[in-house]
Amino acid sequence: MTGIRDLLGVDLPVVAAPMAGGPSTTRLATAVGTAGGFAFLAAGYRTPEAVAAEIAELRAGGHPFGVNVFVPTPVPVTEAEFRRYADRIAPEGAPYGLDLATADRVADDDHWDGKLDLLRREPVPVVSFTFGPPPAAVVRDLRRAGSRVLVTVTGPEEAAAAADLGVDGLVAQSGAAGGHLGTFTPAAPPAPRPLPDLVRQVAGRTGLPVLAAGGVGGGRDVADALAAGAVGVLVGTLLLLADESGTGRTHRDALGDPARDRTVVTRAFTGRPARALRNRFVERHDAAAPLGYPALHHLTRPLRVAAAGAGDADRLHLWAGTGWRGARAAPVADLVAELTRPL
Ligand SMILES: Cc1cc2nc3c(=O)[nH]c(=O)nc-3n(C[C@H](O)[C@H](O)[C@H](O)COP(=O)(O)O)c2cc1C
Known part of the structure; x- marks a missing residue:
């Protein structure tokens, strides 16, 4: 069975989710890598040049990392x-x-061609896609270039469609996730279901390694997703208040505001x-x-x-998942240690 080391090249099953719009920084990714986890950069809303600069910085750091790209599936x-x-x-x-x-x-299209050119030219360890399935040729090219390719899915049908593209693994994102839902059908997002159930359904349907995402509020949720068969767990909202994240002040304050x-x-x-x-x-x-x-x-x-x-x-x-009350301001090293304590 493919484990987290085979898929992402790390040993800790905690993954910093891609968070476009500021929170995902190279500092955050480096801190997660240093703690033994895996981190995604968020290419969304950025120019290929800006993404290239971030990739260069992370490459120099020596930890494996991923780059997340929005598939242009306009609504x-x-x-x-x-x-x-x-x-x-x-x-x-x-x-x-x-x-x-x-x-x-x-x-x-959020610089789709430019970002793909970059990722083909200078392959990174992992590329993940959200907002729909990428073209099969893109999956093939990136895999040939040496990258692992993942697609975010929100239910078993999307999982089956992504598996048909020959991807290396799936991010199973539940509707409890903060930020955009990666659903292929924005007009009819899938019914909410507990993350462990989603993991079982997606893994059962495809046999592919699954990273679980959505609504993680602490180490117990990480343990439950792993027990359901996930090889790793993406954490987004819980890292929004991390010292190393780029979350803006107004968003940070709102996350800590008991009136919300x-x-x-x-x-x-x-x-x-x-x-x-x-x-x-x-x-x-x-x-x-x-x-x-x-x-x-x-x-x-x-x-x-x-x-x-x-x-x-x-x-x-104010993007936030259902586990937002578990977010706290601290160095990433402490947050990752807390998340893995129950394992
Ligand atoms: C502020 C924010 C920005 C996000 N941006 C992206 C993104 O650029 N690409 C993506 O695939 N998912 C994005 N997401 C979703 C996360 O990758 C992940 O699926 C989600 O955070 C997991 O749920 P959680 O927030 O409850 O941990 C974002 C989430 C947040 C909170």
Whole structure:
């Protein structure tokens, strides 16, 4: 049976999940590697040049690592629906002098070709994909170049489709996960199920090594996912407050704010379902938000940047998984030690 060492080249079954938008830093990845775990860099929302610089830095550090890429699987939104939503949220931008009502409906592929060129040219130990299955030729090329290739799946059907591509393993992400759900069908995300059940279903369906992700709130959850057959466990939210993570101040403060009482899956910020701490923006707009990615991501981005800078947690996407109460500010070495204590 493939174990964590065969798949990722490390011995500790704790993996720092890719977290685009700031939290994933080379410092965080290095600290996780030094602690004996494995870490992903997040290529999402970054230029190929920026990703190349991070890869060079991690390579020099000598620990194995992975790079996570968004597959361009756009979720369309009509101009009429987009305009309706832009009009609706326009008052949110007014305090920051932003004119959201006239924003363009932007479509982009997050530098897909440039990132793949980079990963083919300068192979990294592991490449993972989310937001859908990558083309089979991409999987083949990256594996030929020497990388292990993983795909995030949220249920057994997606797992079977990814297995058909010839990938090395799967990230089984439950709906309890913080941030975007990696589902291939954003209009109909899979029914929530406990992480150990998802691991059993995905591993049973494919026979591939599975990394579990979603809702981990402490070492007990790690142990349960491993007992269900996972070879390792991705941890995202629990690392958001780590000293080495790049999580912004407003997000950090909200995670520690006892008044924040729940997480919800919402498309209000980006047009794709993602789990976040409930805040006023979600309360006001979630029910009216259309699907539409990356159009809604680009629409709300200036607002979120302004809100983050102003300490305005009620207009910011506060990505968090259901285990967020277990997050605490500490060096990564301590957090990883806690997570592996029950093993
Ligand atoms: C702030 C944040 C950003 C994320 N960005 C990405 C990303 O760039 N790529 C990805 O595949 N998953 C992303 N995720 C999902 C994580 O990789 C992982 O599946 C999730 O954090 C696991 O659930 P947990 O947060 O409950 O531990 C993100 C999650 C968070 C919290």
